[in-house]
Amino acid sequence: MTQLKKARAGVITEQMKITARAENIRPEDLRDLIKKGQVVLLSNRLRWENHKGLPQKVICGVGKRLRTKVNANIGTSTDYCNIQNEVNKLKIACGAGADTVMDLSSAGNISHIRRILLSKSPVAFGTVPIYEASLHHLSGAKNKEHIHRSILKLTAEDIFKTIENHCRDGVDFITVHCGVTRDVVSILNTDGRVGGMVSRGGTIMAEWMKMHQRENPLYEHFDRLLEIAREYDVVLSLGDGLRPGAICDAFDRVQIAELMVLAELARRARKADVQVIIEGPGHVPLNQIQAQVQLEKTLCDEAPFYVLGPLVLDSAPGYDHITSAIGAAVAGWAGADFICYVTPSEHLGLPTAEDVREGVIAARIAAQAADVAKGNPASLSHNKTFSEYRRQCDWEKQIKLAIDPEKAKHYRKRRKTKSRTACSMCGEICVYNIVRSREFGVGPYGRTPNSKLRTNLYDYTHRRSSVGR
Amino acid sequence: MTQLKKARAGVITEQMKITARAENIRPEDLRDLIKKGQVVLLSNRLRWENHKGLPQKVICGVGKRLRTKVNANIGTSTDYCNIQNEVNKLKIACGAGADTVMDLSSAGNISHIRRILLSKSPVAFGTVPIYEASLHHLSGAKNKEHIHRSILKLTAEDIFKTIENHCRDGVDFITVHCGVTRDVVSILNTDGRVGGMVSRGGTIMAEWMKMHQRENPLYEHFDRLLEIAREYDVVLSLGDGLRPGAICDAFDRVQIAELMVLAELARRARKADVQVIIEGPGHVPLNQIQAQVQLEKTLCDEAPFYVLGPLVLDSAPGYDHITSAIGAAVAGWAGADFICYVTPSEHLGLPTAEDVREGVIAARIAAQAADVAKGNPASLSHNKTFSEYRRQCDWEKQIKLAIDPEKAKHYRKRRKTKSRTACSMCGEICVYNIVRSREFGVGPYGRTPNSKLRTNLYDYTHRRSSVGR
Numbered sequence: 001m002t003q004l005k006k007a008r009a010g011v012i013t014e015q016m017k018i019t020a021r022a023e024n025i026r027p028e029d030l031r032d033l034i035k036k037g038q039v040v041l042l043s044n045r046l047r048w049e050n051h052k053g054l055p056q057k058v059i060c061g062v063g064k065r066l067r068t069k070v071n072a073n074i075g076t077s078t079d080y081c082n083i084q085n086e087v088n089k090l091k092i093a094c095g096a097g098a099d100t101v102m103d104l105s106s107a108g109n110i111s112h113i114r115r116i117l118l119s120k121s122p123v124a125f126g127t128v129p130i131y132e133a134s135l136h137h138l139s140g141a142k143n144k145e146h147i148h149r150s151i152l153k154l155t156a157e158d159i160f161k162t163i164e165n166h167c168r169d170g171v172d173f174i175t176v177h178c179g180v181t182r183d184v185v186s187i188l189n190t191d192g193r194v195g196g197m198v199s200r201g202g203t204i205m206a207e208w209m210k211m212h213q214r215e216n217p218l219y220e221h222f223d224r225l226l227e228i229a230r231e232y233d234v235v236l237s238l239g240d241g242l243r244p245g246a247i248c249d250a251f252d253r254v255q256i257a258e259l260m261v262l263a264e265l266a267r268r269a270r271k272a273d274v275q276v277i278i279e280g281p282g283h284v285p286l287n288q289i290q291a292q293v294q295l296e297k298t299l300c301d302e303a304p305f306y307v308l309g310p311l312v313l314d315s316a317p318g319y320d321h322i323t324s325a326i327g328a329a330v331a332g333w334a335g336a337d338f339i340c341y342v343t344p345s346e347h348l349g350l351p352t353a354e355d356v357r358e359g360v361i362a363a364r365i366a367a368q369a370a371d372v373a374k375g376n377p378a379s380l381s382h383n384k385t386f387s388e389y390r391r392q393c394d395w396e397k398q399i400k401l402a403i404d405p406e407k408a409k410h411y412r413k414r415r416k417t418k419s420r421t422a423c424s425m426c427g428e429i430c431v432y433n434i435v436r437s438r439e440f441g442v443g444p445y446g447r448t449p450n451s452k453l454r455t456n457l458y459d460y461t462h463r464r465s466s467v468g469r
Numbered sequence: 470m471t472q473l474k475k476a477r478a479g480v481i482t483e484q485m486k487i488t489a490r491a492e493n494i495r496p497e498d499l500r501d502l503i504k505k506g507q508v509v510l511l512s513n514r515l516r517w518e519n520h521k522g523l524p525q526k527v528i529c530g531v532g533k534r535l536r537t538k539v540n541a542n543i544g545t546s547t548d549y550c551n552i553q554n555e556v557n558k559l560k561i562a563c564g565a566g567a568d569t570v571m572d573l574s575s576a577g578n579i580s581h582i583r584r585i586l587l588s589k590s591p592v593a594f595g596t597v598p599i600y601e602a603s604l605h606h607l608s609g610a611k612n613k614e615h616i617h618r619s620i621l622k623l624t625a626e627d628i629f630k631t632i633e634n635h636c637r638d639g640v641d642f643i644t645v646h647c648g649v650t651r652d653v654v655s656i657l658n659t660d661g662r663v664g665g666m667v668s669r670g671g672t673i674m675a676e677w678m679k680m681h682q683r684e685n686p687l688y689e690h691f692d693r694l695l696e697i698a699r700e701y702d703v704v705l706s707l708g709d710g711l712r713p714g715a716i717c718d719a720f721d722r723v724q725i726a727e728l729m730v731l732a733e734l735a736r737r738a739r740k741a742d743v744q745v746i747i748e749g750p751g752h753v754p755l756n757q758i759q760a761q762v763q764l765e766k767t768l769c770d771e772a773p774f775y776v777l778g779p780l781v782l783d784s785a786p787g788y789d790h791i792t793s794a795i796g797a798a799v800a801g802w803a804g805a806d807f808i809c810y811v812t813p814s815e816h817l818g819l820p821t822a823e824d825v826r827e828g829v830i831a832a833r834i835a836a837q838a839a840d841v842a843k844g845n846p847a848s849l850s851h852n853k854t855f856s857e858y859r860r861q862c863d864w865e866k867q868i869k870l871a872i873d874p875e876k877a878k879h880y881r882k883r884r885k886t887k888s889r890t891a892c893s894m895c896g897e898i899c900v901y902n903i904v905r906s907r908e909f910g911v912g913p914y915g916r917t918p919n920s921k922l923r924t925n926l927y928d929y930t931h932r933r934s935s936v937g938r
């Protein structure tokens with residue numbers, strides 16, 4: 001029985017209890033959100049049963065009223081295929097605070113890499129099975145012709161078997177490009193696009209469909225997919241093969257046609273007690289993000305929305321963790337539930353471990369900015385406490401509470417100050433110094449009679465009655 | 470005569486012509502926007518007259534219908550007081566694309582530093598005269614008591630004389646904290662704040678008012694300030710001494726009380742033919758940014774809005790170029806005209822040259838994201854062209870068009886690929902490779918009869934009829 005089916009039966013599972021505690025929400029409320037399909041729990045049944053000792057954060061709740069989550073993509077490519085590097089990225093990503101990790105390996109022994117990473121992952125774990133399905137015929141060959149031959153050799157049966165293997169291994173969620181149908185692709189052909197089709201899985205799927213002159217098997221045999229997902233309680237992340245890869249392609253007929261298919265499939269999945277999330281964005285101009293989220297939420301009955309970026313510019317390679325943090329913050333505020341990080345090396349190369357770190361932190365900043373905007377009490381309180389430490393010039397506590405203590409420490413240390421309390425930007429004319437010096441009696445007025453009594457007309461910067469606005 | 474007065478007289482000045490050309494707007498339209506006070510030209514009369522050979526971008530138009538502008542703050546602090554470093558930062562900031570630079574030096578021979586920087590600046594140049602006015606009594610002393618003594622010694626006359634010196638030197642715009650009045654400060658005292666008062670100039674002003682038990686001379690003798698500004702056609706940037714320094718302080722009574730004063734002063738300035746912009750934000754939660762901009766625009770008759778950040782989180786030291794890029798993009802989209810950058814070392818130390826670079830690029834990303842969202846034709850076309858190069862895997866042209874070619878080049882080079890066209894993220898399974906290989910006849914179907922004839926039903930990723938959506 002899936003978490004969705006149990007919720008429907010009124011049961012509050014162990015996973016629900018753990019998630020409710022982590023999110024500071026009543027277990028009954030969480031159950032009801034799961035029942036409506038507005039929250040999913042990423043938690044493969046087998047992985048859960050076989051790993052009783054797993055840390056609690058291995059279960060990840062995604063959806064309405066929960067903290068906005070961040071995913072980090074790792075995995076090999078034909079150019080950088082070293083399993084140790086990927087294990088290291090997994091560690092770095094989780095250390096930097098990623099809520100989930102997806103293995104997007106597209107080279108090497110993909111099954112082996114997945115199993116190693118999954119066994120070491122302290123967080124919920126996702127994959128895109130089509131990569132392995134289409135590429136395992138390659139076995140080392142690395143040119144275009146081989147890739148096409150590999151896609152040509154691929155059968156629908158291969159795809160489903162690979163998916164089942166992933167689920168049996170314990171993967172918590174999988175991206176499946178079910179919405180890349182013949183009809184959707186024909187719109188792409190009619191209308192054209194500046195950026196074309198930029199989803200790797202989607203492109204492989206479309207190539208397959210073209211070569212075989214057949215419908216997408218993940219769409220055609222969606223019920224078979226549902227059976228597998230239900231068996232292992234794997235969350236289906238309905239992939240956006242037609243996401244815009246250039247801002248001028250966003251909200252075009254192709255994108256919306258695919259989203260309409262995903263909406264239909266999401267309904268079918270829920271009917272079959274299968275948990276489902278919808279994938280979206282890519283490159284989207286800032287003014288369109290709210291509408292993008294609203295449309296998904298309405299069309300898909302508030303299914304959790306998993307967005308890549310969105311990147312608000314095409315033209316900033318080297319800084320796409322920033323272009324996407326801008327978009328992700330706005331998307332999260334508008335209701336997106338799950339943010340897929342983008343690293344600084346996006347569009348330029350496979351990320352290094354340091355890129356992974358930068359990407360996770362940028363996405364976490366976006367997620368927390370969204371949570372603050374949505375009034376999440378924990379996020380508001382975190383920032384308030386932080387600012388109190390800042391005013392007290394308590395550097396130790398600030399650094400401890402910072403989103404990335406290591407980086408904060410590094411920056412502070414690198415540019416030393418002679419001041420006991422300030423930083424080197426203002427040094428002795430730090431505003432908190434100027435005021436503090438008087439408050440604590442070392443200013444020109446000498447010691448104040450009672451530093452706790454602050455009733456002076458001009459004794460600004462103190463007190464605050466309202467809490468956590 | 471100021472640009473504003475000339476606009477009112479129906480004159481289209483040389484500066485207006487240059488700006489109109491740069492912004493791709495009709496000179497008559499620009500003149501009318503200046504007339505209404507919705508656009509200002511940062512261009513000190515003396516600097517302009519004395520430097521006929523200056524590059525055109527030394528004039529910076531700020532306001533409605535113009536490209537969103539980016540300012541970089543540089544300058545010494547008591548801990549890092551080296552003029553060569555600041556000259557280097559000026560060069561780095563302008564090289565990275567800053568539209569203006571402000572010298573915020575608060576240590577050393579401030580007049581000398583300003584004159585050196587101003588003489589070398591290829592862009593519009595701003596200052597905050599109160600630093601020099603209040604700190605020149607210090608002459609090297611560097612403890613709190615000295616700072617307070619220095620503020621105590623400061624006279625209103627000193628402040629005005631320093632301002633006049635800055636204007637005579639050719640400074641194009643100055644921040645003046647005219648809105649930190651007794652009434653406004655008394656609200657701060659009544660209500661309190663988590664972050665207190667975080668503006669350096671504002672705090673100095675408030676300390677002065679407290680020590681001398683007098684009204685803010687910049688408010689009390691605002692007409693004298695207007696006379697000076699008019700004489701040199703220096704734009705007054707009405708400083709936000711009470712900007713929120715913690716997100717939970719945003720939109721409090723204190724902030725709005727000061728904005729109301731600035732609105733009143735902006736009207737008086739325009740009546741006196743003095744160009745004026747309003748300073749705003751600081752730390753503001755994402756959900757409040759649009760309202761912040763709308764309020765300023767309405768209260769201040771659409772005076773250009775100059776925002777610091779806004780930073781959408783308090784708790785991300787080391788990443789405040791990102792927290793502020795998120796806020797700045799949304800603010801710019803909502804109508805903010807001028808973005809003051811924030812560097813990664815904000816709240817932690819005086820920025821290095823590398824921090825300055827990172828800060829400028831992050832702010833430029835925000836500004837361009839805002840311009841795209843506002844439908845600026847040049848920005849839309851830039852991104853479209855960029856994406857066309859991306860689809861063509863034309864790396865040379867992509868890097869040339871990138872917001873930071875150097876960084877893009879570095880990332881691409883660092884993670885080499887064996888592929889002739891792709892990057893190392895996907896290598897041979899680059900979506901553009903998979904499709905291209907067929908298009909150019911090297912795929913499994915062999916050479917297509919005519920690669921320019923693309924009428925195949927599944928020939929996706931090509932063509933686009935609609936322009937620059």
